[in-house]
Amino acid sequence: MELSNLKVCKDYKILITGVAGFIGSNLLEFFLSKGLYVRGVDNFSIGFKKNIDEAVYGASKANKDIRFDFIEGDIRNYNICLKATKGIDIVLHEAALGSVQRSLNKPLESNSVNVDGTLNLLKASLENKINRFIYASSSSVYGDSDSLPKTEEMPLNPKSIYALTKLTAEYYCRLFFKLYGLETISLRYFNVFGKRQNPNSIYSAVIPRFLKNIMQDKLPVIYGDGNQSRDFTYIDNIIYANYLTTISDNPAIFGNFYNVACGNNVSLNEIIKIIGRLLNKKIISEYEKPRIGDIKHSLASVDKLKEDTGYSKIIDFKTGLKILLNSFMKKS
Numbered sequence: 627m628e629l630s631n632l633k634v635c636k637d638y639k640i641l642i643t644g645v646a647g648f649i650g651s652n653l654l655e656f657f658l659s660k661g662l663y664v665r666g667v668d669n670f671s672i673g674f675k676k677n678i679d680e681a682v683y684g685a686s687k688a689n690k691d692i693r694f695d696f697i698e699g700d701i702r703n704y705n706i707c708l709k710a711t712k713g714i715d716i717v718l719h720e721a722a723l724g725s726v727q728r729s730l731n732k733p734l735e736s737n738s739v740n741v742d743g744t745l746n747l748l749k750a751s752l753e754n755k756i757n758r759f760i761y762a763s764s765s766s767v768y769g770d771s772d773s774l775p776k777t778e779e780m781p782l783n784p785k786s787i788y789a790l791t792k793l794t795a796e797y798y799c800r801l802f803f804k805l806y807g808l809e810t811i812s813l814r815y816f817n818v819f820g821k822r823q824n825p826n827s828i829y830s831a832v833i834p835r836f837l838k839n840i841m842q843d844k845l846p847v848i849y850g851d852g853n854q855s856r857d858f859t860y861i862d863n864i865i866y867a868n869y870l871t872t873i874s875d876n877p878a879i880f881g882n883f884y885n886v887a888c889g890n891n892v893s894l895n896e897i898i899k900i901i902g903r904l905l906n907k908k909i910i911s912e913y914e915k916p917r918i919g920d921i922k923h924s925l926a927s928v929d930k931l932k933e934d935t936g937y938s939k940i941i942d943f944k945t946g947l948k949i950l951l952n953s954f955m956k957k958s
């Protein structure tokens with residue numbers, strides 16, 4: 627299964643929030659390449675215009691008739707949300723302040739963007755009678771638990787402000803279905819990686835940070851002993867889950883929440899070894915103190931999403947890492 631072979635039969639009008647970010651710009655490229663009208667909204671607080679430009683350029687290779695509008699604005703402003711959702715069928719809500727560490731440093735801002743911003747969008751979606759609202763939730767809602775893999779029925783135990791904001795927004799999504807019938811779906815992404823993920827911020831995710839350092843012949847930094855593991859998920863799987871929930875006509879998915887992952891986990895030490903093998907060089911890591919708010923292990927069951935939408939991973943971890951490494955090598 628490849629993303630390029632997927633078909634979208636209806637002419638949905640799609641809104642992508644956080645379109646200048648990593649996942650938003652990849653969703654933009656996908657849906658534009660399928661010929662759909664896409665509107666994007668972003669305030670460029672942490673995203674980049676070049677991500678949008680790259681996505682539009684990438685999509686134009688598959689589809690010459692690009693239909694894209696952009697609104698520069700903040701989802702904390704209700705009028706921006708009203709303008710953004712007008713005439714839209716499906717909202718893919720990716721805008722947020724990500725990173726556990728950022729949320730510990732900036733709890734008020736994280737809450738206002740991730741919770742108030744989502745509530746604004748839900749309310750505006752209702753007012754503009756949009757059909758479906760697909761929310762980018764996070765595996766962080768589970769927190770630490772000895773029992774792996776994580777299934778959607780497990781008790782939740784958010785361990786950071788970021789995780790709590792994602793869970794609160796998820797509950798709002800569920801309630802908007804139960805109270806008002808808005809077709810909401812929450813997708814709990816597990817550690818996503820892929821092209822256009824920013825490697826340059828102090829809050830950057832681990833894989834782009836590793837690759838950037840290794841390409842510059844610097845030591846990759848690991849917080850803790852490196853045995854912590856995650857279900858790292860290549861971006862194409864996330865796009866596939868958004869595609870499936872966009873086109874699904876299974877009413878069981880509304881007001882519901884799903885893990886999106888590969889269903890395998892890998893430790894940070896193993897990642898360094900794999901990169902070393904791919905580059906044919908011995909890589910030494912630098913170890914620093916573990917960070918608060920970080921969990922030890924994470925691994926998803928994706929059975930529920932499979933049962934309700936037919937999802938299964940389309941790119942496994944090693945293949946995704948190889949693709950990303952090649953794109954880093956081309957750039958450097």
Ligand SMILES: NC(=O)c1ccc[n+]([C@@H]2O[C@H](COP(=O)([O-])OP(=O)(O)OC[C@H]3O[C@@H](n4cnc5c(N)ncnc54)[C@H](O)[C@@H]3O)[C@@H](O)[C@H]2O)c1
Nearest residue numbers: 644646647648649669671672673700701721722762815818
């Ligand atoms: N990347 C991951 O591993 C991961 C894992 C789980 C969940 N998620 C969720 O997926 C979504 C997308 O993540 P990402 O990695 O692409 O993040 P990102 O930081 O690359 O993109 C987020 C985008 O949202 C925009 N934004 C932030 N605040 C805004 C505001 N107030 N108004 C308008 N736009 C605003 C930013 O400018 C940025 O372009 C987020 O909701 C995140 O919580 C990501």
